[in-house]
Amino acid sequence: MNASARRSEIRDLLQVRPVAVAELAARYGVSESTIRRDLARLSASGAVVRTYGGALSSAPPEEQSLGEREKLAAREKAAIARAAECHAADCRLVLLDAGTTVGALAARLAARGGLTVATPGLTSINILAGVPGIELIVLGGTVRPLSLGMVGPLAESAVARLTADAVFLGADGVVAGRGLCEARPEQTALKQLMIDRSREIYVLADAAKLGRADSHWWATFDRPWTLITDASAPAERLAPFRADPLCTVEVALPL
Incomplete structure (x- = not known):
């Protein structure tokens, strides 16, 4: 999975629940520093809000199709x-x-x-x-x-x-x-x-x-x-x- 696809999936996952950096690193088989860079990019775009040790979605949860x-x-x-x-x-x-x-x-x-x-x-x-x-x-x-x-x-x-x-x-x-x-x-x-x-x-x-x-x-x-x-x-x-x-x-x- 390339970085763009990974960030897109992380954004979708965060719409379901908050997620920790360590969990995302294990999920995608990459380093925690890579995940932090992903979250920084998503945060800069306004898609997520950084938290201590992880992130959550900036949008209210909605039922997905x-x-x-x-x-x-x-x-x-x-x-x-x-x-x-x-x-x-x-x-x-x-x-x-x-x-x-x-x-x-x-x-x-x-x-x-x-x-x-x-x-x-x-x-x-x-x-x-x-x-x-x-x-x-x-x-x-x-x-x-x-x-x-x-x-x-x-x-x-x-x-x-x-x-x-x-x-x-x-x-x-x-x-x-x-x-x-x-x-x-x-x-x-x-x-x-x-x-x-x-x-x-x-x-x-x-x-x-x-x-x-x-x-x-x-x-x-x-x-x-x-x-x-x-x-x-x-x-x-x-x-x-x-x-x-x-x-x-x-x-x-x-x-």
């Missing part, structure tokens, strides 16, 4: 999808959430076949529709333009009529001991129902999502669940999840 999310942490999401795929191996019916990381998993399941998939996510629907060996159940509802996921009473009614061997969830943020957060209550209402109707629970979240709690609506866990994240997640951010008695942490190896 699906297209914007697809550009963030693509390698990390691919690694998470590969790690998640093995957990679907013995399943007959799985629930796939909306979102880009779960969409990456859908692409891997398309090559596997021999599975029934129920999903409200148009990304996964477009990937899986017509694929031999995949029985696709569309959880219809009201489409949210930003996420291209369906929500509302129609989607909830469909989920209430099935049971799944496993659910694979995304989220705006995930917090140990608290759960998943999203921008709208109808999103978390559907996620909570998907959790309740599934035997196994997997949360697919890249390092930027860990500990993020700036959305207002939550789905919670009252039984064991597995967090699958990427190898750039620092130890201090993983520690609360490792300490959570309900959570199993799985770190996806880089591709």
Whole structure:
């Protein structure tokens, strides 16, 4: 990755949460002095605000569109999808959430076949529709333009009529001991129902999502669940999840 692309990705990442210099250096495999120069350039342009040991975005956080999310942490999401795929191996019916990381998993399941998939996510629907060996159940509802996921009473009614061997969830943020957060209550209402109707629970979240709690609506866990994240997640951010008695942490190896 060249310097310009790295700075662009850093700017996008800082719109999600503040980030430390040391974390960015580890994430991109460069020196801390290189990251400081990147942040100095971004600060001079007004894109970020420098803090002690790191930086944060100068703009207020906004919910990102699906297209914007697809550009963030693509390698990390691919690694998470590969790690998640093995957990679907013995399943007959799985629930796939909306979102880009779960969409990456859908692409891997398309090559596997021999599975029934129920999903409200148009990304996964477009990937899986017509694929031999995949029985696709569309959880219809009201489409949210930003996420291209369906929500509302129609989607909830469909989920209430099935049971799944496993659910694979995304989220705006995930917090140990608290759960998943999203921008709208109808999103978390559907996620909570998907959790309740599934035997196994997997949360697919890249390092930027860990500990993020700036959305207002939550789905919670009252039984064991597995967090699958990427190898750039620092130890201090993983520690609360490792300490959570309900959570199993799985770190996806880089591709």
